Amino acid sequence: MNTPQELKYSKDHEWIRIEGNIAYIGITDFAQSELGDIVYVEMESLDEELNEGEVMGSIEAVKTVSDIFMPVSGTVIEINDKLESEPEIVNSDPYNNGWLAKIEISNPDEVNALLNADGYKKLIGAE
Template sequence: MQHPAELKYASSHEWAKIEGDLVVTGISDHAQDALGDLVYIELPEIGREVTAGEQTGVVESVKTASDIYAPVAGTIVEINTTLEDDPDFVNDDPYGKGWLYKIKPHNLDDLDNLLSNTDYEAGL
């Protein structure tokens, strides 16, 4: 799957995309593929303040569990509640229906600290 060019990436395989004044976050296609079929996703609480790189949740597959980290500092303002019943959306559509949560960032410039699509793919 082609990584969308407008996304930025953390080295821990989370992606981030600006949507208005929010940052939408998910895990990359590479990460979901490495994990295998997801069976459970633990998402952060709405209203939680996070720092960039802070652990915010867990994704569990039939093979393993992996932590999720915040790509930028800010406040969690929305979570994808659909994933509670259908975690396979992350496997099927990691850059669309499989988004995890939205952050109201303290500073949108924090996205500049993340990897570009090219740099992320080069590191795989």
């Protein structure tokens, strides 16, 4: 299971890569493998300010639909348009081309509550 050390993780299986006050958000390798073949990504929260824990979109796989939650509070400033025509990128490259949204963080202190890679591995039982 791929769990990059430089990322932070939520207990809801989102990852976050922070670059100043901007962050990229996606779902973890573990989450995409649990979902199976992803067929649709719905992100309708562009330009919305959302609090940590609020739903920012959803991912539809062949057998299920799963909500995507904000790992920290912020404003969604960009959606990965590639996923409209190629949602399967989330399966093949969840940490790079398969990112879901880019946000402007409004409460940087919330980052401290996220898990590091080792904490996330412990959460999913992959130590």
